[in-house]
Amino acid sequence: MNSFSSIIVLIVINLLFIIVPLFTNDVGATALPYHDKNNKRFPSKPQVYEYKFHLSKVELAPDGFTKLVSAVNGQYPGPPIQVNRGDRLIVHVVNCLGEPTSMHWHGIFQRGTPWFDGVVGQTQHVIPDKYTFTYDFTIDLQSGSYWYHSHHRGQYMDGVLGPLIVYDEFDKILYGYDEDLIVLITDWYHDNSADLFKWFLSPASKGAEPIPNNALINGKNDYNCDWAAKGSKCVNNSELANFVFKKDCKYRMRVINTSGFSAFVFSIDNHDFEIIEVEGTKTIPYRINQLSINVAQRYSVIVDAKQPISNYWMRVEFQQECLPDEFAYNLTIDNKAIIHYEEASLENPTTNSWTDKVEECVDLEQNKLKPLLPNIPPNCDTRIVYEIEFKEDSNGVNRPYVNGSSYVSDEEYPTLKKVFDGVHEFAKTENIYQIHKKDEVIDVVFINKDDGEHPFHLHGHVFWILGWGEKDEKLVYEKLNTLNPIQRDTSTIPAEGWIALRFIANNPGVWACHCHMEWHLGAGLLVQFVELPEIIKTLNPPKSWWDLFSK
Ligand SMILES: [Cu+2]
Missing domain, CATH: 2.60.40.420 (Cupredoxins -  blue copper proteins)
Structure with a gap:
């Protein structure tokens, strides 16, 4: 560690008791209570930022080759969203693509607003063509580098994306x-x-x-x-x-x-x-x-x-x-x-x-990579083990399977709507795991039998990375790092290897956990966590969210 880093660490340790709640990344033992508006300490005056995103297809040539790009406000990449920690973000998505769409805010926890996570088939109905849908949420307890993108089929590869930066002063x-x-x-x-x-x-x-x-x-x-x-x-x-x-x-x-x-x-x-x-x-x-x-x-x-x-x-x-x-x-x-x-x-x-x-x-x-502020994971309550493999389906198409099941999106009847409707049994192909106990500490272990790597992303959370292994590196549970592992929201499962992740079930919602290679996601490499459905049912999505189902 160089002297500059040492100074930082010293300053931080000195200030630790004052500022821990401000920097905490996920609601753990040291954090502010769940979405407690009265206890918000930074910044003193949160702002409301409002954006209008007009989605349409325009001819662009980012690399000299002209193609039809699904652009945000006529440009690629889309305009940057720049807010501060604690701010409220309102984005009006005006869909003129000639096809349905949605918008996901990659890495944003959506505490208390799981219906704005933007995942078609899971947290919302599509935004139809020629229709405007407004996302409206507060970015609490997190800051850093994020991005937004369509979460409808492979659409973001056509251009519907941009950076989302949450500044910390x-x-x-x-x-x-x-x-x-x-x-x-x-x-x-x-x-x-x-x-x-x-x-x-x-x-x-x-x-x-x-x-x-x-x-x-x-x-x-x-x-x-x-x-x-x-x-x-x-x-x-x-x-x-x-x-x-x-x-x-x-x-x-x-x-x-x-x-x-x-x-x-x-x-x-x-x-x-x-x-x-x-x-x-x-x-x-x-x-x-x-x-x-x-x-x-x-x-x-x-x-x-x-x-x-x-x-x-x-x-x-x-x-x-x-x-x-x-x-x-x-x-x-x-x-x-x-x-x-x-x-x-x-x-x-x-x-x-x-x-x-x-x-x-x-x-x-x-x-x-060491977190600047130690954030030690609590002990695991439940371990979920998922095995990933690719094999041909009955039509001769090579597909991914998680514990023997390839995910099929129910675009007409998303999971979150099912939860509000009181549904608690789901089709096998929805790859759902339900978590009922608040603050349950969940370990997710992926065993990859495929000879390709897979960058996995968990919505609604960051996870601790307890360990990973490449081919022939054995998974030994006793040797996982629970001392001071880094937290993030997207991590690679090595080819024919494994990864062990941990998160706390403290954010009611339906959270996708999937390979972010769009080809694999579209072919079914996804599981979803229905987290605290009993609490979800006490929350109230806005009328505009319900209205999407009748459009
Ligand atoms: Cu993949």
Whole structure:
């Protein structure tokens, strides 16, 4: 640990007793009571932020290749939502896509408002075409780097997404940075998701996922138009994303992987950096030079602009080892943006990448990430073990199964509506686990029998990562880390490996837990937790939520 980090830790320890409730990420033993408005201490005056998102299909060419993008307010990526901890967020989603939609707020707990989680088939009915639905919720007890995206079929891969940043006014002082930047990275398909799904969910795909055509950094990249189909509109040498650095300033970069399928390695030539946040959990600064980041994951890193005034490549490299190799494909692996120091020339960088080998298709060693404030998990009450495997269904389509069941979405009759209707027995294909005891401590263990990795996301919570193992690394329950593990909301289950997660059932709602590779999710790799249904039934969704069912 460097001296800067040591100072931070000292300050924090001194202030611990005063500020613990302000920083607590999930409602555990040290947190404020559940949604207690009277006990809110920060910020003193929460604001109401109102956004209007007009969704429509527009022709855009983020990488020089023109395609029909499902855009938010005519742009891709969608506009950033920027709020402070404690604020109320109101978003009017005006659907002019010509197809149904929904919006999910990835990583936001939705305490007391589970009907605004945005998951079709689970927490809401679709927003029909030519209809406006308003999401309205308060962001309590969490801050950090999040994103919003459609949670209807594969729609976000067509463009319905953007960053959602919840600022904490103490962060700048705590970590000593000057500017706060968003770096959205993603894979990019030139075909639309519905067509790709048709192919993927047919025997012809043999279970091999569609390969992206490109990667984008803040919605930009260039593309080799020799690879574009005849008759398509494509322009070479499209503009790259450009980040301007002032010499000797420190930048917080919020790296958000909004991919539908791809894991990346993020790096900046000649600049190492320190991780300070993982999906809303502040960490003791942890220095690395290349960041492995899987689908839907987020990290904040501090980059020190201390190199000679010049231009440097930012690199977003596909983790090629996790891409299927059943079919030939054209893809640039090493994708770039420009870090331009003020007063440097306007020429392209000529810098070289870091040469250390990064292990692909697994998360970075998460036991090396330490939460800034210790948040020790209570002992486990219940352990749920899920086995994941892929096999052919009766139609010859390769599908994922969790404990023998492939999830089928009930779009017409979502789970949360069923709970309000008093339904307590569910179809096997809904993959539901019900939790009835408030504050029950749940361990979820995924055993992956598939030879591919799966980035799993849990809605409504962060989970502690108690342990994980790659192929041939045995799961020994007694050896799991319960001392001071990191908390986050999206973590990778290694190929033929396992992961052990823990969360506290303190947030009434219907929470999806699923692979965030959209192909796998769409094929059925999802379980859902019906958490505290008796309490859910005492809550009151707004009339607008009920109205969706009659549209
Ligand atoms: Cu998966």
